[in-house]
Amino acid sequence: MALTKIVVNCETGVTEEIELTPEEVAEIEAAQAQAELDRAAAEAEASRLAALKTSAKAKLVAGEPLTTEEASLLIG
Amino acid sequence: MITDLIASTTVGAGGTSTIEFTSIPGTYTDLVILLSARTTSGSDYPRFRANNYVSEFNKGQVLLSGGTTVSAFTDASNTYAQIGQIPGTTYSANNFSNSLIQVPNYAGTTAAKTYKIQTVFKDAGANAEQRFSGTGFVSFTTAVTSVQIFSSNTFAQYTTAYLYGTLKGSGGATVTVV
Numbered sequence: 706m707a708l709t710k711i712v713v714n715c716e717t718g719v720t721e722e723i724e725l726t727p728e729e730v731a732e733i734e735a736a737q738a739q740a741e742l743d744r745a746a747a748e749a750e751a752s753r754l755a756a757l758k759t760s761a762k763a764k765l766v767a768g769e770p771l772t773t774e775e776a777s778l779l780i781g
Numbered sequence: 782m783i784t785d786l787i788a789s790t791t792v793g794a795g796g797t798s799t800i801e802f803t804s805i806p807g808t809y810t811d812l813v814i815l816l817s818a819r820t821t822s823g824s825d826y827p828r829f830r831a832n833n834y835v836s837e838f839n840k841g842q843v844l845l846s847g848g849t850t851v852s853a854f855t856d857a858s859n860t861y862a863q864i865g866q867i868p869g870t871t872y873s874a875n876n877f878s879n880s881l882i883q884v885p886n887y888a889g890t891t892a893a894k895t896y897k898i899q900t901v902f903k904d905a906g907a908n909a910e911q912r913f914s915g916t917g918f919v920s921f922t923t924a925v926t927s928v929q930i931f932s933s934n935t936f937a938q939y940t941t942a943y944l945y946g947t948l949k950g951s952g953g954a955t956v957t958v959v
Contacts, residue, residue, distance in 0.1 A: 725798065
């Protein structure tokens with residue numbers, strides 16, 4: 706099924722449904738791929754920091770030396 | 782403050798990938814878009830842009846949370862602002878997200894345009910949730926005369942978009958658009 710767009714002209718009040726051009730389809734597919742990359746990267750970084758924080762707490766309790774990043778994560 | 786409904790649309794049975802408002806009057810101080818959306822795919826991440834510019838959205842910051850963890854990222858993709866996740870077939874039937882998109886000073890011609898976007902949905906069936914908050918600005922200074930919400934998938938039937946114009950100040954008389 707062809708992708709379409711709904712265009713609402715605020716001046717005339719006319720609403721049209723128009724089939725997207727191949728260029729528009731390619732553009733929004735690229736945008737979709739980028740959006741998913743951004744989201745995945747953000748979620749991966751959040752998971753990494755959570756794991757680092759857990760590791761830092763364990764080291765602190767055990768009296769082991771922390772890395773600079775772990776120390777920064779704990780005390781800012 | 783005065784708020785007027787400028788235009789609205791509801792997606793029909795065939796769905797659509799893009800909702801666009803054109804020829805927006807420059808008579809208000811802010812634009813506000815309320816979007817209630819669902820996709821025909823599992824879920825989706827639609828985007829927003831103004832004036833169909835493709836290289837001007839480059840200063841966005843996003844906070845994203847799907848539970849107790851909050852992640853942050855820079856929305857520097859240059860072509861649009863992300864809106865956040867909307868539910869689809871992965872989630873309960875008839876579950877829609879709700880988004881608020883605000884573009885202050887949209888009709889000005891000297892200052893860069895700013896925007897803020899908030900989206901939320903909560904799915905009881907899948908016990909899933911998504912909270913999205915984004916702000917940013919664009920580098921173009923021309924007046925915004927069109928806005929576009931688009932997806933590479935399909936917005937489902939009954940997705941609705943309402944475009945409001947807000948006139949700040951005492952009846953708008955005390956506000957100067959720059």
